[in-house]
Amino acid sequence: MEKSRRSFIQKSAFGMAGLTVGGMSAGAFPTPIASRDSNIQRLSAVHKMELMAEFENIIITDQFDFFGIGDLSNYSDKLSDYGYPLAEKYSKTISVGYALLPTIVDRLSVEPEFPSIELYQHFCYDLINQMIDNSLLKLSKILIKYGYDALPIPATKARDNTKPLYGAFSHKAAANIAGLGWIGKSCLLITESVGPRARWGTILTNAPLTPTGNLTERDCGDCNICVKHCPAGAFTGNNFKMNESRENRYDAFKCRDYIVQRGKKYGLSVCGICMKVCPYGRKT
Ligand code: SF4
Numbered sequence: 146m147e148k149s150r151r152s153f154i155q156k157s158a159f160g161m162a163g164l165t166v167g168g169m170s171a172g173a174f175p176t177p178i179a180s181r182d183s184n185i186q187r188l189s190a191v192h193k194m195e196l197m198a199e200f201e202n203i204i205i206t207d208q209f210d211f212f213g214i215g216d217l218s219n220y221s222d223k224l225s226d227y228g229y230p231l232a233e234k235y236s237k238t239i240s241v242g243y244a245l246l247p248t249i250v251d252r253l254s255v256e257p258e259f260p261s262i263e264l265y266q267h268f269c270y271d272l273i274n275q276m277i278d279n280s281l282l283k284l285s286k287i288l289i290k291y292g293y294d295a296l297p298i299p300a301t302k303a304r305d306n307t308k309p310l311y312g313a314f315s316h317k318a319a320a321n322i323a324g325l326g327w328i329g330k331s332c333l334l335i336t337e338s339v340g341p342r343a344r345w346g347t348i349l350t351n352a353p354l355t356p357t358g359n360l361t362e363r364d365c366g367d368c369n370i371c372v373k374h375c376p377a378g379a380f381t382g383n384n385f386k387m388n389e390s391r392e393n394r395y396d397a398f399k400c401r402d403y404i405v406q407r408g409k410k411y412g413l414s415v416c417g418i419c420m421k422v423c424p425y426g427r428k429t
């Protein structure tokens with residue numbers, strides 16, 4: 146790997162404004178690299194550094210703001226409500242995240258003005274989701290090439306009433322156990338740098354990656370701003386607890402029904418008020 150690129154990653158790690166990343170040095174793959182196939186095993190041993198270079202290259206060229214690795218095996222008893230049955234055969238999660246543009250999030254309002262929700266729908270959902278999913282596919286293919294299993298969990302899309310109102314595995318739980326942030330009363334992941342203003346993708350894998358952090362246990366304390374501002378009244382005001390069900394904090398059906406109504410009124414089914422109002426993401 147080029148020296149300049151490696152320096153960038155190391156300099157950016159846990160930086161205020163740069164990429165939040167951990168475990169991306171060669172040490173992220175402790176030897177020996179296990180593989181299912183002897184040919185792949187030889188390939189993996191010889192090309193260990195190349196694998197890391199490929200991985201890092203995608204994280205940088207695709208301009209992710211967050212990268213983290215979580216150790217599923219440490220939290221299997223706590224993740225049953227977050228898609229753990231799907232993750233049971235995997236030992237690690239890989240989280241990637243994009244920070245949303247504050248110039249767009251700050252424009253959101255209950256009665257949106259043109260072109261606020263168009264910008265939000267396009268740049269904060271459609272485009273970012275596509276970018277995340279493309280990158281998850283590329284990262285998964287690298288892991289599989291080196292002999293590991295990798296199951297990408299796509300970025301969360303708006304869901305109609307024919308599908309369950311949760312993803313196959315919780316991106317927020319994955320980022321939480323990777324040490325990238327904590328989960329607020331809004332059920333959003335709160336990061337140090339941009340609060341909840343980010344979108345996430347996850348890969349489940351059996352690659353022996355070194356975790357970048359541990360479950361971040363923190364809560365909102367007395368803050369109730371998102372609870373008061375949610376136009377659907379979807380939040381109960383309870384703090385997040387990993388082993389409690391989402392319904393203790395959040396009624397996803399109230400949120401979904403409100404967003405469907407907005408779609409009828411304004412033509413686009415997005416809201417994002419809970420993300421906008423959280424003091425952890427606001428600069429002013
Ligand atoms: S997106 Fe809107 S309706 Fe849904 S929980 Fe957030 S503030 Fe409430």
Ligand code: SF4
Binds near residue numbers: 368370371
């Ligand atoms: S607005 Fe307040 S209560 Fe809601 S998630 Fe942010 S810190 Fe927590």
